[in-house]
Amino acid sequence: MSKLPYEVFTSDEVKQIEADHAKSHNGHCFDLMQRAGKSVFDYIIRECGDAKEVWVFCGKGNNGGDGYIVASLLLENGIKHRVFATGIPHEGSEASYAYELFIKQGGSVEYELPNNGLVQEAGAEIIHVSKPDLIIDALLGTGIESAPTGITAKWISYINKLNTFTVAVDVPSGICADTGGVPGMCVCANATVCMLALKPGLLTSDAVDFVGDIEFASLDVDTNGYHEILTESSYKSPLPIFQVGFDDLQDALPIRLPSYNKGDNGKVLIISGARGMGGAAIICGNGALRSGAGLVKIAMDPSNVTAMLSVRPELMSIDFNDDKSVIEAISWADAIAVGPGLGVNERTAKLISFLSDVEDQNLVFDADALNVLATFEQDYYRENRVLTPHPGEAARMLNISPDEVNADRLSACYKLQQKYGGVVLLKGPGTIVCDGKKLTIIHEGAPSLATGGSGDLLTGIIVSLLGQGLSPENAAIVGAALHGRAGFLEGIKKGMIGTLPMDLCQNIRELINVKD
Known part of the structure; x- marks a missing residue:
């Protein structure tokens, strides 16, 4: 080819x-x-x-x-x-x-x-x-x-x-x-x-x-x-269109100098994991760690902490019901992801409203954060965030059907960016990223990624890259390409059917180090 x-x-x-x-x-x-x-x-x-x-x-x-x-x-x-x-x-x-x-x-x-x-x-x-x-x-x-x-x-x-x-x-x-x-x-x-x-x-x-x-x-x-x-x-x-694959992005990968300590490699906060939905937070946290974040803190329901630590003790946790702890963590973080496994409720709505008004902070909104955002009547156009909807979430955000989104994915991604601002990453076959100036199609991916939790892993990767200093646009593009290539490699090695998001973590680690 x-x-x-x-x-x-x-x-x-x-x-x-x-x-x-x-x-x-x-x-x-x-x-x-x-x-x-x-x-x-x-x-x-x-x-x-x-x-x-x-x-x-x-x-x-x-x-x-x-x-x-x-x-x-x-x-x-x-x-x-x-x-x-x-x-x-x-x-x-x-x-x-x-x-x-x-x-x-x-x-x-x-x-x-x-x-x-x-x-x-x-x-x-x-x-x-x-x-x-x-x-x-x-x-x-x-x-x-x-x-x-x-x-x-x-x-x-x-x-x-x-x-x-x-x-x-x-x-x-x-x-x-x-x-x-x-x-x-x-x-x-x-x-x-x-x-x-x-x-x-x-x-x-x-x-x-x-x-x-x-x-x-x-x-x-x-x-x-x-x-x-x-x-x-x-x-x-409406906007110029481009395409990239992982091999085109080597120069955009984060660097790690000998003098860096863990804090220099990105402090990431993930607000995720309501009761009974801790898996989303664990997968998201793993994606952040394996793509290079120096410190990852999960704001989650306390009922999920034991399960998380038994799988990944490198992750830190705070109670996401404790407003003071959450606010302190927001100030601590270099980048914040919110939404996976969070639930659509009044507390999530208040959190999204609060975060939308936080200036000078890098944000990733995914899953339930997007579902809540779609219900807001007021203008929530913001530039400092990455939105990562799948077609169903995109449809709710645009008040159209998923079929209409899939009928013209480039147009849907552009309209989402015009309505909500920032950088929009529309998931699906041929993931599309729009920053308001151009549309970029990510020419990576595989059927192995079509499984629950795959999007949570991607969110973890993107927030990690933001924390390591990549711009919102580059974090979205590099994150999607890295995620897509990791899924392809895992599918080639062990089969496209039955791949789990956590199976991709070793590939992610190897790919993020490819520049070395």
Whole structure:
């Protein structure tokens, strides 16, 4: 898998990039289409070189044009292939040039799915008498916003039923390139060759289940810094979008000098763990310690203290029912996390109200802190905190449904930041961080993280990084990437199913020290 670019562009921004390219290339982008097809062909040769027969499925738009370029290269190189098309491209379009080039080379196009004995119906099942070694999906590109219908939907279903290694051209057909939404049927790709600019929809929401490995091809167009070029353009998205992985963040990891003592490495207060919910506090505290916090104090219900100390004696505790002790701890701490396992009640509401008015303090609001914050009628826009909602909590905070949040996660994260201020980290597939100036997609994570307590661990990591001097934005970004990579590594080692949050702690320790 190739290294992905830092900058991410919406489909409208890509149109502007293409328009700018066309201005210097006689008003067209056919050269980009040729490079796009060549990049897919090169991927086939490099990664799928043993494929003896390739089927290319083309739509009528430019994505289909890319597919015809691939087919032309297959033909030139003597690779057995078949090309299926939902229709002939519109006359005069760049896709039609690619189509005509393929036909002039002696290529042939089929406009119906195979019905000549290649596929036989057997009740509800489909038996494949013969099928290709590789499929190229060039049916739909970046313009889709609604569910595919008609012949396109039928062909997508057919491709998926073939159960053959599939390479998508730019985006899997049926996926929204801007949001990652999957409004209907979509191609389940094993790999996606994304071209010219990285699209946000490949990195977040439901689409992550369908894109497979992402290969990026720049098409020899330099888009570095293009967000600034687009600033005055009508194609500009509300905020520039970027993506990072853990490997991109080595320089942002906290340092530990030989002269440091425990107090220099961050004093963290975690207000968490009502009666019967001490596990959240313990997991959160472990996340803070293993990511490097020098001192961690838990304000919790006294009934949880014995259990906590039996698991992690390095954690200190105070009674969160003792207002004086809590206020003293707030003054003591370099960073404070509040919410996991706290409960939604009047006391939590008073605490959140009080903390929201504390100046010059680094805060992380999670779980019940967010649920309480969502009930406040007054304006609680603040800059000195990190909010870490999952889609359900985000929905309550925006007074919309979780489905609406997941339909456009980038927009939801942006709206949360505009309403509540600070830094917002929207959990889920393709975690998103917004600081009001840009949106950053964290290209890390794994199914192993989909378990209770995973978010508590993340909160502990973020508050630890805040305590060690990282800015709220960097603490959120580095914390999410560290958490995601740790979950991935644990899943690879022992399986994605059955992983527990505490299983990640050794990976976290190793990763936080990677700069050493």
